[in-house]
Amino acid sequence: xxxxxxxxxxIARLSRIKLDDKESEDYIKDxxxxxxxxxxxxxxxxxxxxxxxNISSSILPKREDVSKDTNSSEExxxxxxxxxxxxxxxPKVVE
Amino acid sequence: xxxxxxxxxxxxxxxxxxxxxxxVKSNSKLFSSSSTxxxxxxxxxxxLVDAAMPGMLxxxxxxxxxxxxxxxxxxxxxxxNYSVFDRKNYFYxxxxxxxQISQYKYPIVGEGKVTIDFKDGTSKDIRIxxxxxxxxxxxSLHDQNPSKTYVDLNxxxxxxxxxxxxxxxxxxxxxxxxxxxxxxxxxxxDTCDGNMQEGSLRADVNISVRKPGDEYGTRCEIKNLNSIKxxxxxxxxxxxxxxxxxxSGGTIExxxxxxxxxxxxxxxxxxxxxxxxxxxxPDPDLLPLxxxxxxxxxxxxxxxxLPDELKNKFIETYExxxxxxxxxxxxxxxxxxxxETINSDPELKNHAKIVVNWITSELFSLLNKNNQDLxxxxxxxxxxxxxxxxxxxxxxxxxxxxxxxxxxxxxGKTARxxxxxxxxxxxxxxxxxxKVIDEVIAxxxxxxxxxxxxxxxxxxxxxxxxMKLTKxxxxxxxxxxxxxxxxxxKN
Numbered sequence: 190x191x192x193x194x195x196x197x198x199x200i201a202r203l204s205r206i207k208l209d210d211k212e213s214e215d216y217i218k219d220x221x222x223x224x225x226x227x228x229x230x231x232x233x234x235x236x237x238x239x240x241x242x243n244i245s246s247s248i249l250p251k252r253e254d255v256s257k258d259t260n261s262s263e264e265x266x267x268x269x270x271x272x273x274x275x276x277x278x279x280p281k282v283v284e
Numbered sequence: 285x286x287x288x289x290x291x292x293x294x295x296x297x298x299x300x301x302x303x304x305x306x307x308v309k310s311n312s313k314l315f316s317s318s319s320t321x322x323x324x325x326x327x328x329x330x331x332l333v334d335a336a337m338p339g340m341l342x343x344x345x346x347x348x349x350x351x352x353x354x355x356x357x358x359x360x361x362x363x364x365n366y367s368v369f370d371r372k373n374y375f376y377x378x379x380x381x382x383x384q385i386s387q388y389k390y391p392i393v394g395e396g397k398v399t400i401d402f403k404d405g406t407s408k409d410i411r412i413x414x415x416x417x418x419x420x421x422x423x424s425l426h427d428q429n430p431s432k433t434y435v436d437l438n439x440x441x442x443x444x445x446x447x448x449x450x451x452x453x454x455x456x457x458x459x460x461x462x463x464x465x466x467x468x469x470x471x472x473x474d475t476c477d478g479n480m481q482e483g484s485l486r487a488d489v490n491i492s493v494r495k496p497g498d499e500y501g502t503r504c505e506i507k508n509l510n511s512i513k514x515x516x517x518x519x520x521x522x523x524x525x526x527x528x529x530x531x532s533g534g535t536i537e538x539x540x541x542x543x544x545x546x547x548x549x550x551x552x553x554x555x556x557x558x559x560x561x562x563x564x565x566p567d568p569d570l571l572p573l574x575x576x577x578x579x580x581x582x583x584x585x586x587x588x589x590l591p592d593e594l595k596n597k598f599i600e601t602y603e604x605x606x607x608x609x610x611x612x613x614x615x616x617x618x619x620x621x622x623x624e625t626i627n628s629d630p631e632l633k634n635h636a637k638i639v640v641n642w643i644t645s646e647l648f649s650l651l652n653k654n655n656q657d658l659x660x661x662x663x664x665x666x667x668x669x670x671x672x673x674x675x676x677x678x679x680x681x682x683x684x685x686x687x688x689x690x691x692x693x694x695x696g697k698t699a700r701x702x703x704x705x706x707x708x709x710x711x712x713x714x715x716x717x718x719k720v721i722d723e724v725i726a727x728x729x730x731x732x733x734x735x736x737x738x739x740x741x742x743x744x745x746x747x748x749x750x751m752k753l754t755k756x757x758x759x760x761x762x763x764x765x766x767x768x769x770x771x772x773x774k775n
Contacts, residue, residue, distance in 0.1 A: 199561075203373075203561060203563070205375055247571065248571065248574060249344060249570065249571040249572065249573050249574070250343060250344075251343070251344050251345070251346035251349070252317070252343045252344070252345060252346060253345075253346060253347070254310050254311050254312050254345050254346065254347030254348070255311065255312060255317065256311040256312040256317055256318065256319040256320070256321075257312070257317040257318070257319075257331075258319065259317075259318050259319075259328070259329060259330065259331050260328055261318075261327065261328060261329070261330045261331065261335075262325065262326065262327040262328045262330070265327050265330045265335050265437070266327060271432070273429075273432075273434065274326070275325055275326035275327050275328070275436075276326050276327065276425070276434035276435060276436055277327070277377070277434065277435040277436075277437075278429070278432045278433075278434055278435075279377045279432065279433050279434075279435060280431070280432065280433070281426070281429075281430075281431050281432055281433050282376070282377055282424060282426065282433045
């Protein structure tokens, strides 16, 4: 797999990151070398080997269905650039 | 049954599949301990996990997992011992994480089916593809300010079950019946409160049209419909729209649509991100969810009687029609009420059909008129049973019973009390009825002549007059018989 200009632009757009031409070139180089390095794994024969999903033998921890009153609005809104009467206020999302 | 719609050129068939989002009835959210209570002040039920503060880790709610399994069993579906949580990535203001934790390749519940029952006694299976667990997003308010959107994260992280059907649905009515059936199953299982107004149950509708027998056409998806009425309206409008395009030589563009509830029209969503690329991948914060056979078995044995089983029981025990039994079992409160009514007197078991009618037509229409629910009906099952017994033993007529029921509804008195107080007992004394008829005949000699000359319709008039004189209390059958006898004697 090779990363080209189109792919890097698409990834940048999906991540909401703005890249100039110089940065795009750098990322193409970086990502390609990362992919090349990882692709060494393809040399291993994995036929008849079950995919490994969990390297520890631990199981998913679960909690009981108990609700804790957080009464959080002040704390949660503390970092918000804009708020109104307990709501986050964001630039209008048209729909 | 003809399910086709007439086009200008030929007939068309709709192909419909539903994705239902059902909120799990739980105290706390899927991956955090915040409360799920509806209608609290904005952002008051948001933990640091729900707000996606850096470093916060999700811990799954055991109860939500059990509810999903229970629902899977209720949908006659396969429960998967192994399932995985994935991240579905997209940007939106009410999704603080930048991704929704959902299940993609390995859902907790696999293929199943539900049955819908038609009025004509036939039924149809709708296949379920899967059910998976996922997080709900927050709520955006767009109409409060011209330049801002307000965001409330109370709903963010609440557990949803997404139930996906195969495209087995062919008409708007079937779509309505399917979602009603799912709602009914969820409410019997008590895994979702089924409240569509509050958004606890909502659906996305996939719809395409085709010439009967053709391959599936290109589909459009209508997002986020929260009433059965809107689902039917949206399907009708969207099908018509697609047929018009196809018949004028156009092609359908695969699109996500929004339904405007005030105009009844669908329109494409404006910011459709170029062909959604959600980049699903397994959530590294969560281990795979493994459920043992023993756990599944334990949950299976805790499942209450479901609408279909109850329906079959009613059909067998009381010889009800498939349709009557399905109406009775559609909501748990209705089947409970029926059970209590019919068990209130041993005699009533022989009059099951009458009991059904008095509940589903007379009582329901009174409840509707007064904006009340069967749960807090002013007429108790025992009292309704008593009223029906009075009818079945011919003590009062069905017609008078309707007035008595209205009185019971408003005064809270029992049927017996009202009938005794007002002296409403049916007149079944031959002599008494004959006397009244003689009076009517004597007072309407002209009419009697006309009747005898062949104007048969006048019989109803005489019955009416006689009923009036007995204040509606004469036994209708006896009245009719004696009246005919007497008139025919005159001939």
